[in-house]
Amino acid sequence: MKKESFKVYQMKQKVIPYLFLTPNLLIFSIFIIFPALIGIYYSFTDMTLFTFDTPSFVGLENYAKLITDKDFIAAVFNTFKLVFATVPIIFVVSLTLAILLVQPLKLVGLFRASYYWPVMISAVVVGIMWNWILATQSSMFNQVLITFGFDAIETLTNPRFAWWAIVYAIVWSRAGYYMIIFVAALFSVPASLYEAARMDGASRIQQFMYVTWPSLKAARLMVFILVTMEVFKTYPLAVTLTGGGPFDATQYTVQYIYEMAFRSYQVGYASAMSVIMLMFVTIITGLNFYLSKGGRNE
Amino acid sequence: MKNKLTAQYILAFLIVLVFLIPVIYVIASSFKPVSELFVASPTFFPKNFTIENYVNALKRGNFARYIFNSLLVATTSTFLAVVINTMSGYALAKFKFKGSTIIMIVILSTIMLPLEVIMVPIFSVLKFFGMYNSLLALIIPAAATPTGIFLMRQYLITIPDELIQSARIDGASEWKIFTHIILPNAKPAIATLAIFSFMWRWNDYVWPLIAISDPDKYTLQLAIANFSGEYGSDYSSILAMSAISMVPMLIIFLIFQKQFVQGTVQSGMKG
Numbered sequence: 001m002k003k004e005s006f007k008v009y010q011m012k013q014k015v016i017p018y019l020f021l022t023p024n025l026l027i028f029s030i031f032i033i034f035p036a037l038i039g040i041y042y043s044f045t046d047m048t049l050f051t052f053d054t055p056s057f058v059g060l061e062n063y064a065k066l067i068t069d070k071d072f073i074a075a076v077f078n079t080f081k082l083v084f085a086t087v088p089i090i091f092v093v094s095l096t097l098a099i100l101l102v103q104p105l106k107l108v109g110l111f112r113a114s115y116y117w118p119v120m121i122s123a124v125v126v127g128i129m130w131n132w133i134l135a136t137q138s139s140m141f142n143q144v145l146i147t148f149g150f151d152a153i154e155t156l157t158n159p160r161f162a163w164w165a166i167v168y169a170i171v172w173s174r175a176g177y178y179m180i181i182f183v184a185a186l187f188s189v190p191a192s193l194y195e196a197a198r199m200d201g202a203s204r205i206q207q208f209m210y211v212t213w214p215s216l217k218a219a220r221l222m223v224f225i226l227v228t229m230e231v232f233k234t235y236p237l238a239v240t241l242t243g244g245g246p247f248d249a250t251q252y253t254v255q256y257i258y259e260m261a262f263r264s265y266q267v268g269y270a271s272a273m274s275v276i277m278l279m280f281v282t283i284i285t286g287l288n289f290y291l292s293k294g295g296r297n298e
Numbered sequence: 299m300k301n302k303l304t305a306q307y308i309l310a311f312l313i314v315l316v317f318l319i320p321v322i323y324v325i326a327s328s329f330k331p332v333s334e335l336f337v338a339s340p341t342f343f344p345k346n347f348t349i350e351n352y353v354n355a356l357k358r359g360n361f362a363r364y365i366f367n368s369l370l371v372a373t374t375s376t377f378l379a380v381v382i383n384t385m386s387g388y389a390l391a392k393f394k395f396k397g398s399t400i401i402m403i404v405i406l407s408t409i410m411l412p413l414e415v416i417m418v419p420i421f422s423v424l425k426f427f428g429m430y431n432s433l434l435a436l437i438i439p440a441a442a443t444p445t446g447i448f449l450m451r452q453y454l455i456t457i458p459d460e461l462i463q464s465a466r467i468d469g470a471s472e473w474k475i476f477t478h479i480i481l482p483n484a485k486p487a488i489a490t491l492a493i494f495s496f497m498w499r500w501n502d503y504v505w506p507l508i509a510i511s512d513p514d515k516y517t518l519q520l521a522i523a524n525f526s527g528e529y530g531s532d533y534s535s536i537l538a539m540s541a542i543s544m545v546p547m548l549i550i551f552l553i554f555q556k557q558f559v560q561g562t563v564q565s566g567m568k569g
Contacts, residue, residue: 016472017393021401023382027442030427032408035419042419097313103306113555114314118321120547122501124519125540128526129324132537138338140323146339172317177562184563233414236503236519240526254414258507261418270418278415285410 036278042271049265062272072273074248075256079232082252086167086231091223093175095216098182112183116176126173127240131156134165159249162242166250169241170231178223185219186212225288232280253277321544328352328537335534352542355535360513361521365542368518371436372499378441379495380488387450388480392462405444417508424509435509436517440499446491449564453487454480490561493554497547518543 043062045055066072097115101108118126134141134155142152156162189212197207235254238244244251257277261270323342327335328351330344355361386405390398413420420439421430429435457480465475481488506520516524518539526536551558 012472013393014395017389017395017398020385020389020393020476024386024442024447025401025404027382027439028404028408031420031423031439031442032411032416033404035416035423036411038422039416039419100306100310100313105303105306105310107310111310111314112559113551114317116558117548117551118317120497120501120551121321121544122503122519124501124503124523125543128522128536128540129320131526132324132327132533133320136336138336138340140340140342143340172320176317180559180562229412233412235414236523239503240523243527257414258417261421262508267418267422274415274418278411281412281415282410 039271039274039278042268043275045268047268047271049261049267051267055268058268062269065269066272066276071248072256075251075253076276078248078250079234079252082166082234083228083231086170087224087227089167090171090175090178090227090231091220093171094178094223095182097175097179098186099212101179101183102186112180115179118173119177121173123173123236124240126169127237127242130165130169130172131241156242157246159246162246163249166234166238166241169237170234173237174227174230178227181219181223182216185216189215221288221291225284225291228284229281232284324537325541325544328534328541332534335537351534351538354532355538359532359535359539361518361535361539361542363514364516364518364521364539367433367515368500368543371433371502371517372496375437375441375499376492376495378437379443379446380492382441383443383446383491384450384454384481384484384488385476386447387452387454388476390447390451391454392457392459405447409444413504413508417504421508429509431510431512431515433515436499436502436505440502440505441495443495443498446495449491449561450484450487452564453484457483486557489554490557490564493550493557494561496550500543500546 042055044057044059046058046061047055101112101115105111121129133139136142136155137152139155141155146152154161156165193211193215194207197211202210233254234252235258238250238252238255242250244255253273254277257270257273260266260273326343327340329347329349331346331348331350334340334344334346389395390402424430424435429438461479461483462475465479470478501519502517503519503523506517507523510516510520513521522536522539522543525532
């Protein structure tokens with residue numbers, strides 16, 4: 001811009017931010033927003049995986065079918081049950097680990113690294129690991145039971161056991177992540193608050209209840225929402241840990257939708273399920289924005 | 299006071315065992331000969347140490363190919379993610395323009411649309427663009443992440459405007475300002491984004507599941523998951539490959555622990 005007029009320069013400055021945003025916005029539009037819209041459209045049609053012409057419009061038929069689909073309702077119910085069981089456990093475990101890590105211990109770096117590192121392992125491999133440890137009569141899990149004088153038990157072939165194995169594996173692999181969020185929040189509590197509480201003669205428990213817990217409000221909310229969203233989408237872990245079995249005991253919404261679309265080829269019907277799931281996700285995220293005033297990324 | 303401290307150490311060490319022993323057991327099992335894998339009373343460590351599971355998986359099982367695919371996808375997608383998310387973060391941090399609020403809302407709304415909710419239509423879109431069964435389907439769409447944009451935006455806001463203005467006065471083009479001033483000054487944030495992006499892509503399962511059906515294009519995670527579900531599956535190879543899939547992440551984690559911790563705190567990074 002050697003001898004550009006100021007006007008040309010100003011024009012250029014107006015266009016430039018859009019150019020910088022173009023690659024991202026293109027990808028978002030093509031691979032997220034556009035699919036979401038055609039997914040809603042599919043949900044009103046009889047589209048299958050092998051429909052190459054325009055699918056026929058069937059109105060609310062797919063949605064009517066959903067309400068009476070016992071397997072879908074069971075998968076959704078199972079997903080909510082998983083959320084209700086797992087979220088409080090992760091919450092308590094990660095907060096406990098965080099409190100332990102802010103104590104004046106030596107080797108704190110080692111402890112933090114060990115607790116955090118399962119977060120690095122893919123859900124697929126976490127599933128393989130726990131399957132290998134738990135499955136069959138001659139698994140290491142049963143071997144330990146025998147060593148301590150118990151009888152070997154039915155493991156992943158037992159629906160209740162398999163269901164809790166999923167909960168355990170999720171907590172084991174994800175608690176370290178939320179622990180870090182709590183650690184940061186605990187460090188940001190002003191030390192003067194604790195001093196004042198101690199001067200007033202507050203016990204350790206009272207300090208936790210009246211200083212720590214209220215100070216963690218933002219972190220608590222963030223962890224709560226993130227865990228809920230994450231558990232809601234559980235799928236890869238179940239694929240390799242239990243395969244959704246036994247007797248669909250660990251089949252969740254995402255797996256059911258996937259199999260409806262890609263194994264039974266019912267794209268229209270599966271899309272209606274996705275729209276329902278999208279509504280749940282929107283409610284959870286909306287709640288997040290409402291409660292935190294949109295400040296999650298700040 | 300001293301007793302309490304001792305109790306805390308014991309507790310802390312016990313929890314370390316809870317997190318480490320399962321991983322060590324699986325890695326130890328991957329070095330057992332097949333004859334030791336399915337016995338009535340298994341031992342923790344192999345009695346006869348062997349690397350035959352690894353050799354078999356790589357030689358007969360085509361796993362070298364899957365590792366290569368995963369590495370290719372994770373590195374190229376991460377490179378792309380760093381470039382385009384930094385560009386967007388720069389635009390949102392340092393320019394005032396019409397529609398910036400709407401663009402922010404669009405980006406935020408993509409957080410509400412996790413892949414699991416749109417996997418069915420995504421399949422159609424990939425087919426339409428001829429990206430089905432191509433590694434490009436794993437590299438390009440995944441590179442744009444809302445959390446990446448926010449991470450970069452938050453960091454780039456702290457770069458002084460004077461630095462950019464003086465470069466403009468010197469006649470530098472906008473692209474040159476981006477590559478010569480913004481990118482070098484954003485190194486810490488780029489490091490965080492890069493290691494998270496690498497981890498997301500390396501560990502990814504749902505994208506490859508939807509986009510790939512040709513076994514030659516399998517990523518490591520897709521191969522492990524698909525082969526573990528098959529009857530009479532070759533569990534020795536799967537254990538070995540599970541161990542291999544953890545290794546790059548372990549190395550990256552040990553080197554970049556600080557960035558992982560910071561990234562987690564800054565934005566609750568989710569890919």
